[in-house]
Amino acid sequence: MITSIQQLKKHLTLTEEELSWKESPNSLPILITDYYMSLMDKTDINDPLRRQCVPTAAENRTAGLEDPDPLAEVEHSPSSRFIHRYKNRIALLTTDVCAQYCRHCFRRRFTGNLMGPLTEEDIRDCCSYLEKHPEIKEILLTGGDVLTLSDSFLHHLISCLRKASPALVIRICTRMVAVNPDRITDSLISVFKSFPEAPFYLMTQFNHPRELTESAVKATAKFIDAGIPAMNQSVLLRGVNDNADTLEELCNSLVFNRIKPYYLFQGDLVTGTETFRVPLEKGLALEKELRKRLSGLAMPLYAADLPQGGGKVPLCGSYIEGKDERGWIFRTSDNQKRIYPDPQE
Numbered sequence: 001m002i003t004s005i006q007q008l009k010k011h012l013t014l015t016e017e018e019l020s021w022k023e024s025p026n027s028l029p030i031l032i033t034d035y036y037m038s039l040m041d042k043t044d045i046n047d048p049l050r051r052q053c054v055p056t057a058a059e060n061r062t063a064g065l066e067d068p069d070p071l072a073e074v075e076h077s078p079s080s081r082f083i084h085r086y087k088n089r090i091a092l093l094t095t096d097v098c099a100q101y102c103r104h105c106f107r108r109r110f111t112g113n114l115m116g117p118l119t120e121e122d123i124r125d126c127c128s129y130l131e132k133h134p135e136i137k138e139i140l141l142t143g144g145d146v147l148t149l150s151d152s153f154l155h156h157l158i159s160c161l162r163k164a165s166p167a168l169v170i171r172i173c174t175r176m177v178a179v180n181p182d183r184i185t186d187s188l189i190s191v192f193k194s195f196p197e198a199p200f201y202l203m204t205q206f207n208h209p210r211e212l213t214e215s216a217v218k219a220t221a222k223f224i225d226a227g228i229p230a231m232n233q234s235v236l237l238r239g240v241n242d243n244a245d246t247l248e249e250l251c252n253s254l255v256f257n258r259i260k261p262y263y264l265f266q267g268d269l270v271t272g273t274e275t276f277r278v279p280l281e282k283g284l285a286l287e288k289e290l291r292k293r294l295s296g297l298a299m300p301l302y303a304a305d306l307p308q309g310g311g312k313v314p315l316c317g318s319y320i321e322g323k324d325e326r327g328w329i330f331r332t333s334d335n336q337k338r339i340y341p342d343p344q345e
């Protein structure tokens with residue numbers, strides 16, 4: 001496990017930009033698993049896997065309108081450990097620890113501060129909130145990375161949540177399968193299998209096809225074989241996956257391995273992450289190209305989480321050009337016109 005620039009130097013020849021990264025109380029720590037290091041092309045300074053976990057001086061810069069909390073999560077937090085942004089679901093920040101820290105992390109205001117797991121009081125607060133809010137149908141177990149918690153802690157947490165709200169759908173939001181697939185043991189899976197009353201969903205974050213190794217696929221399959229569907233949320237990252245060929249390969253490979261490409265997120269306006277953001281015009285062109293190349297099953301929804309807590313919105317160009325006496329005028333992806341009339345009565 002790599003935790004410092006000094007250790008990184010033993011494995012990689014660092015660039016000036018990487019060596020100039022400054023650690024500060026607000027910076028995300030360095031943590032890279034041995035497994036993920038083994039996937040890297042150590043001779044390529046632009047390796048897309050390296051870019052996701054080796055810090056650079058760009059993180060120390062703040063671009064215009066960047067904010068530590070662009071989604072206004074703090075404003076929507078009834079307690080420091082859960083966020084209630086959308087009426088029917090909450091996000092529970094189970095721990096601030098991850099198996100590996102992603103340099104593009106959108107929750108870096110919280111992640112990696114060494115606060116550790118939820119306390120008993122945090123769990124009680126969340127459960128009593130669930131009891132008072134029956135409109136909440138789903139909970140996202142996130143952080144940090146929920147699968148850094150021990151099996152026994154997870155069992156205890158899920159028991160409490162299920163008791164407070166038996167029909168709650170639980171999303172396990174994790175990057176563990178991509179960065180440390182050995183964590184996915186039979187004993188971990190048996191924790192989830194011991195709560196058959198309501199469904200779990202696995203929410204993965206694979207950003208590049210090279211992350212879908214045999215080990216990662218096997219780890220994800222353990223969930224799927226246990227009846228837990230897997231959905232992937234990628235982030236569109238400059239220098240990692242911002243081209244149609246890479247995204248096409250990623251999405252097809254996900255589908256082949258029974259993981260539904262769910263979202264492709266435009267980068268949030270988080271402090272220190274400008275280096276990863278892709279211009280929206282380029283993102284929209286990629287979305288259009290992918291729509292031509294991928295099946296509906298393989299196509300993720302390109303979306304942005306708007307600044308100042310504006311919420312998620314889908315991003316795509318309009319295929320509707322207007323309306324005349326014949327009906328709606330559409331422009332196909334091959335740039336041809338089609339008329340679609342409304343029903344006469």
Ligand code: SF4
Nearest residue numbers: 098101102105144175
């Ligand atoms: S695993 Fe998630 S929470 Fe942790 S650093 Fe990566 S993006 Fe952030």
